[in-house]
Amino acid sequence: MAHSSTQPAYSDEGALIARARAGDTAAFTQLVERYERKIYRLARHITQNDEDAEDVLQDSFLKAFQHLNDFQEQSRFYTWLVRIAVNESLMRLRKRKPGRFVSLDEEIVTGEETVAREIAVWDDNPEQRYSQQELRQILMQAVDSLSPIFRTVFILRDIDELSTEETARALNISVPAVKSRLLRARLELRDRLTRFFKRKADDVFAYM
Secondary structure, three states: OOOOOOOOOHHHHHHHHHHHHOOOHHHHHHHHHHHHHHHHHHHHHHHOOHHHHHHHHHHHHHHHHHOHHHOOOOOOHHHHHHHHHHHHHHHHHHHHOOOOOOOOOOOOOOOHHHOOOOOOOOOOOHHHOOOHHHHHHHHHHHHHOOOHHHHHHHHHHHHOOOOHHHHHHHHOOOHHHHHHHHHHHHHHHHHHHHHHHHHHHHHHHHOO
16 A cells, blocks of 8 residues: 655654544554555564465454554554564464464573574675575565564564564563574574575586
8 A cells, every 4th residue: 555645754653643542543544554564564474374464464453443542652553563463463373273383472492692503604695696686585485484483573673673672562572582582583594595595506506
């Protein structure tokens, strides 16, 4: 959905929320337009399903509208909205994979302080061999291959650029847990991308 050129800046978000609370649906629509792409992308990465992501998008904004008076404004509206969307996404994963899903608030031991990974060095710069669009597609495929608990933290911190504290509030986990999972996600991505580019290089040399 195209964004209006007259859309208020972030500093006017409080006024939009106040108007929406007073029943101004146009004000809430502006909030939807501001964040719908990010929420859809987050839901798509968690659920890995277009239809589920669309449902999460609609249900998240519906719940946000219904519970707007519960928003305390101690954090950004987007952070609060992310928490709703994550919960909606996880509900769909639980329904799809009963008994096999790990909760986002479950403690994860990564051993990050003693991690010693031998990660292959990319012999040639991937940017010299792939276009930006190709690199982005390769990266997002690698992100999609992460488990939900790591994928969600990576999306919020490294793609949506939320702070560590905002990510912790959005996911209702501790700051150390965010840092631990982000490290694990980055390590796994680095490992998978290293193997991908090494395999591609081997394929090239095999045909030379």
